[in-house]
Amino acid sequence: MSGTTVPADEEASRGPAVGRVALRRPRLPGWSLAALALGSVAVGTGVGLVARLDSRGQWGLIAALVFVGATFALSASVEGRRHAVDRLAAVLVWACFIVAMVPLASLVWETVARGIPGVSWYFLTHSMNGVLSWQEGGGIYHAILGTVEQVLLASVIAIPLGLLTAVYLVEYGRGRLARAITFFVDVMTGIPSIVAGLFVLSLWIMMLDFGYSGFAGAMALAILMVPIVVRSTEEMLKLVPNELREASLAMGVPKWRTILKVVLPTAIGGITTGVMLALARIAGETAPIILLVFGNNMINGNPFEGAQSSLPLYVYEQWGFGTEQAFDRAWAAAAVLIAFVMILNLVARGIARWKAPSGGR
Amino acid sequence: MSSPSAPPPTPSPPSPMKEAGARSTTRLGDRIFSGLSKGSGIALLVIMAAIAVFLAIRAGIAIAADEGNFLTTFEWDANADPPRFGIAVLLFGTVVSSVIAMVLAVPVAVGIALFISHYAPRRLATPLAYVVDLLAAVPSIVYGLWGALYLVPRMTGPFQWLDDVLGWTGVFAYDGTPARSLMTVGLLLAVMILPIITSVTREVFLQTPKANQEAALALGATRWEVIRMTVLPFGRSGVISASMLGLGRALGETMAVATVLSPSFLINASLLESGGGTFAQNIASQFKEAGSMGRDALIASGLVLFLLTLLVNGAARLIIARRKEYSGANA
Amino acid sequence: MAKRIDVSALTAYYGAHKAIDGITLHVEPASVTAFIGPSGCGKSTFLRTLNRMHEVTPGGRVEGKVLLDNEDLYGQGVDPVSVRRTVGMVFQRPNPFPTMSIYDNVAAGLKLNGIKYRRSELDDIVEKNLRGANLWNEVKDRLGRPGSGLSGGQQQRLCIARATAVEPDVLLMDEPCSALDPISTLAIEDLIDKLKTEYTIVIVTHNMQQAARVSDRTAFFNLAAIGEPGRLIEVDATEKIFSNPSVQATEDYISGRFG
Numbered sequence: 001m002s003g004t005t006v007p008a009d010e011e012a013s014r015g016p017a018v019g020r021v022a023l024r025r026p027r028l029p030g031w032s033l034a035a036l037a038l039g040s041v042a043v044g045t046g047v048g049l050v051a052r053l054d055s056r057g058q059w060g061l062i063a064a065l066v067f068v069g070a071t072f073a074l075s076a077s078v079e080g081r082r083h084a085v086d087r088l089a090a091v092l093v094w095a096c097f098i099v100a101m102v103p104l105a106s107l108v109w110e111t112v113a114r115g116i117p118g119v120s121w122y123f124l125t126h127s128m129n130g131v132l133s134w135q136e137g138g139g140i141y142h143a144i145l146g147t148v149e150q151v152l153l154a155s156v157i158a159i160p161l162g163l164l165t166a167v168y169l170v171e172y173g174r175g176r177l178a179r180a181i182t183f184f185v186d187v188m189t190g191i192p193s194i195v196a197g198l199f200v201l202s203l204w205i206m207m208l209d210f211g212y213s214g215f216a217g218a219m220a221l222a223i224l225m226v227p228i229v230v231r232s233t234e235e236m237l238k239l240v241p242n243e244l245r246e247a248s249l250a251m252g253v254p255k256w257r258t259i260l261k262v263v264l265p266t267a268i269g270g271i272t273t274g275v276m277l278a279l280a281r282i283a284g285e286t287a288p289i290i291l292l293v294f295g296n297n298m299i300n301g302n303p304f305e306g307a308q309s310s311l312p313l314y315v316y317e318q319w320g321f322g323t324e325q326a327f328d329r330a331w332a333a334a335a336v337l338i339a340f341v342m343i344l345n346l347v348a349r350g351i352a353r354w355k356a357p358s359g360g361r
Numbered sequence: 362m363s364s365p366s367a368p369p370p371t372p373s374p375p376s377p378m379k380e381a382g383a384r385s386t387t388r389l390g391d392r393i394f395s396g397l398s399k400g401s402g403i404a405l406l407v408i409m410a411a412i413a414v415f416l417a418i419r420a421g422i423a424i425a426a427d428e429g430n431f432l433t434t435f436e437w438d439a440n441a442d443p444p445r446f447g448i449a450v451l452l453f454g455t456v457v458s459s460v461i462a463m464v465l466a467v468p469v470a471v472g473i474a475l476f477i478s479h480y481a482p483r484r485l486a487t488p489l490a491y492v493v494d495l496l497a498a499v500p501s502i503v504y505g506l507w508g509a510l511y512l513v514p515r516m517t518g519p520f521q522w523l524d525d526v527l528g529w530t531g532v533f534a535y536d537g538t539p540a541r542s543l544m545t546v547g548l549l550l551a552v553m554i555l556p557i558i559t560s561v562t563r564e565v566f567l568q569t570p571k572a573n574q575e576a577a578l579a580l581g582a583t584r585w586e587v588i589r590m591t592v593l594p595f596g597r598s599g600v601i602s603a604s605m606l607g608l609g610r611a612l613g614e615t616m617a618v619a620t621v622l623s624p625s626f627l628i629n630a631s632l633l634e635s636g637g638g639t640f641a642q643n644i645a646s647q648f649k650e651a652g653s654m655g656r657d658a659l660i661a662s663g664l665v666l667f668l669l670t671l672l673v674n675g676a677a678r679l680i681i682a683r684r685k686e687y688s689g690a691n692a
Numbered sequence: 693m694a695k696r697i698d699v700s701a702l703t704a705y706y707g708a709h710k711a712i713d714g715i716t717l718h719v720e721p722a723s724v725t726a727f728i729g730p731s732g733c734g735k736s737t738f739l740r741t742l743n744r745m746h747e748v749t750p751g752g753r754v755e756g757k758v759l760l761d762n763e764d765l766y767g768q769g770v771d772p773v774s775v776r777r778t779v780g781m782v783f784q785r786p787n788p789f790p791t792m793s794i795y796d797n798v799a800a801g802l803k804l805n806g807i808k809y810r811r812s813e814l815d816d817i818v819e820k821n822l823r824g825a826n827l828w829n830e831v832k833d834r835l836g837r838p839g840s841g842l843s844g845g846q847q848q849r850l851c852i853a854r855a856t857a858v859e860p861d862v863l864l865m866d867e868p869c870s871a872l873d874p875i876s877t878l879a880i881e882d883l884i885d886k887l888k889t890e891y892t893i894v895i896v897t898h899n900m901q902q903a904a905r906v907s908d909r910t911a912f913f914n915l916a917a918i919g920e921p922g923r924l925i926e927v928d929a930t931e932k933i934f935s936n937p938s939v940q941a942t943e944d945y946i947s948g949r950f951g
Contacts, residue, residue, distance in 0.1 A: 023760070023771065023775055023778060024763075025769070025774060082586070082804070083773075086584055092472060093476045096469045096476060097476040099469060100470075100472075103552045104496050107507045107552070110507055110510075110511050161401050161405070164398040164400075168401060168402045172398060177399075177403075181402040181406060188409060190673070192641060192666060193615065195416070195666060195667045198663040199412040199415055201656070202415045202416060203411065226408075254390055255394075257390065277498070280498050281498065283500070284500020286500070286615065287615035291644075312502040312616070315502045316619075319620055331510075338503055341498055342498070570790075572785055573789055575787070576787045578776060579781035580801035580804060580858060581775075581801065582804050583804075594791035
């Protein structure tokens with residue numbers, strides 16, 4: 001850098017000493033952290049009892065703060081500042097994990113614990129026809145039927161559209177059009193579900209004057225599903241080695257048959273996974289359903305005519321009634337919904353794992 | 362494309378489909394298939410354009426009829442004659458609840474991502490990453506139900522405590538009513554966007570070149586110093602774009618807000634007391650009572666939400682694109 | 693400054709797999725020792741046990757002793773972080789920190805010391821080490837630019853400057869030239885020759901001419917079969933190994949009959 005001081009001799013050119021380090025240094029034994037943790041819990045409990053804090057959360061917070069502070073202070077005095085910072089970071093990272101797991105575990109636990117008792121064969125096979133909000137009984141058959149029909153209709157629209165678009169982007173697309181499509185697929189990924197609902201509302205119901213129906217909801221769900229399918233399919237198609245395509249083309253197989261017979265089958269595992277994850281995502285959507293399917297207590301098996309229900313909408317409606325009986329039904333339906341979504345997810349990931357070796361990686 | 366049977370007087374213009382140019386005999390199957398796939402892509406563009414156009418038309422009708430100021434009016438009487446409505450409260454509520462969610466979720470998400478990528482024992486890290494991905498798939502209505510029936514009653518104590526300590530600021534004043542406020546909404550949104558931010562951030566952290574981490578280790582860095590020297594600088598833009606994706610989710614979230622918030626068309630100085638609203642929540646809550654003009658007004662507010670999320674997602678894409686260039690230059 | 697290394701009965705594992713078995717070896721201070729042998733014979737693993745980098749790999753563990761001037765690196769109370777600070781390492785592929793400038797790359801290790809340097813002191817250290825790595829004249833006008841903008845050979849010399857800046861006692865080099873072109877390789881070899889007055893250098897190489905050119909002593913590693921642990925076959929003065937090795941396998945390897 002600045003060459004103002006020209007080193008006079010070898011010694012000066014060595015510059016400032018960097019300093020030796022000892023290999024050994026004092027370290028906190030493992031039990032000291034356990035002792036600190038116990039001590040912190042004791043302090044938290046003690047302060048909580050003395051100050052009469054009624055929330056266990058506050059006790060825990062005090063204990064956690066004491067633990068973090070004491071660990072840092074002790075480590076800084078014994079091991080030095082650098083190692084104290086290292087320990088502090090480790091404690092905070094663990095704390096983040098624990099703090100985040102509490103609400104997420106509680107969510108799952110509450111849904112299972114409050115929902116499972118309400119799930120019965122009767123619940124799964126009956127509708128809410130004639131059941132008032134303060135009465136017990138009733139079921140979700142109509143909602144399951146609605147969800148399944150709407151999701152299937154949405155997939156019938158979204159899967160071909162998404163697959164073909166992905167094929168275009170990977171196999172054909174060049175230039176401005178492909179870039180525009182890529183960009184707008186990204187934009188579509190970020191559309192709030194309620195906005196997709198408003199669009200179908202303004203076009204299908206308000207302008208073309210069709211009524212509420214499962215199909216109207218399915219269109220909005222398809223808008224949400226397409227970009228997910230495009231994205232995941234695109235990723236999978238890109239993983240298919242070019243040699244496979246070239247080998248097939250070199251044998252004189254036309255490009256479209258190469259894509260259908262070689263490229264898509266090679267990537268089918270990953271594509272299926274992506275499609276199922278997209279299904280799981282839209283199966284839980286509520287907002288567009290409120291706007292477009294409207295809700296119905298009775299069984300309506302025709303998705304093209306008249307209002308239907310769906311599982312997420314059912315949960316929302318039952319919550320809205322505000323009675324204990326309705327809350328029980330809401331939890332039970334939420335448990336069924338979570339189970340539905342989780343099964344889709346697990347199957348999708350199972351397929352991904354099962355197909356992974358032949359997926360052309 | 363010109364028909365092969367009648368040779369054109371001038372050389373045919375280069376075909377947009379490269380097969381046609383490359384081979385003399387264009388197979389019908391190829392043309393149909395490439396046309397179909399191109400058509401799908403164009404259909405997506407048409408849908409996007411239609412969304413913007415139809416929302417804009419409806420919004421235009423509503424805004425033209427609005428007797429109040431669409432941006433500043435603190436009312437929502439869209440079904441009255443003449444209609445008076447404005448989005449001031451909704452914009453405030455949407456932005457505030459999402460910002461609370463971001464402030465709470467991003468540091469914790471980065472912490473969990475680091476935990477999975479660099480701290481957790483391997484036997485714990487893999488299943489944990491799996492669980493986080495599964496949690497990202499839990500439907501928002503379930504979060505909403507949990508928020509309304511489990512979280513809200515449990516927020517009274519902490520809010521009371523916040524009021525004791527920070528009540529004098531006004532922002533954290535609390536009157537002891539059920540905690541169906543923007544703060545609770547923000548907290549619930551934070552829990553909801555935590556898994557998605559975590560899983561994107563984790564992927565970025567795991568991509569940090571091992572060579573750089575080993576270089577830092579070999580210089581005598583502690584684990585935290587390795588993270589600070591290599592993982593965090595490398596993952597910074599990834600964290601930002603993950604946060605933006607989370608923000609986009611929080612802005613557009615409907616059900617979790619509709620179930621938890623006790624809405625009103627006021628801006629309450631205190632974040633802990635009920636009141637306020639968000640775009641998506643307002644649409645879901647008002648829809649069933651809305652007449653023709655009421656729906657148009659809701660669509661107008663939906664258009665603002667759409668633009669807001671476009672802005673946030675666009676920013677996220679821009680950051681990701683920059684990052685690609687950046688890492689490409691270093692490859 | 694330069695320290696002597698005495699390894700006795702060192703065995704390293706990856707999980708249940710034994711990678712190297714019972715290695716006993718002495719490395720003279722202020723000299724260059726080369727490790728040669730066929731791929732998979734554990735020479736890189738062995739190198740990584742000398743600064744406790746092996747245990748960073750999941751499942752990696754070590755048995756045996758590594759004495760650095762009579763102090764056991766694996767002894768009780770020894771901090772691996774301090775070990776790595778004392779025994780520097782240069783890797784197979786140049787790995788400057790991509791987000792840091794050339795200057796910051798050299799200063800990276802110093803910032804870990806917990807000592808606050810004045811700007812002028814840091815400037816001096818950076819210049820001294822870049823000069824030491826024969827890189828100063830090429831980069832002195834662009835110290836603020838990212839290190840990743842340099843050529844491969846320059847990047848590797850930058851990594852050497854980064855390693856020497858913290859003034860280690862030993863410098864380990866894991867095939868430092870395998871990703872470089874011949875001219876850059878020559879520059880690095882010149883540099884190694886210059887550095888050995890101040891550091892104990894251990895270099896792993898696949899290139900036997902390189903071992904012959906740069907090292908004072910050479911250790912030959914081999915493995916009985918794929919999946920078997922690597923063993924030290926013999927170690928001796930480089931001239932002896934290349935002219936008249938005492939083990940037949942060494943001669944076979946050097947004369948190109950296998951590996």
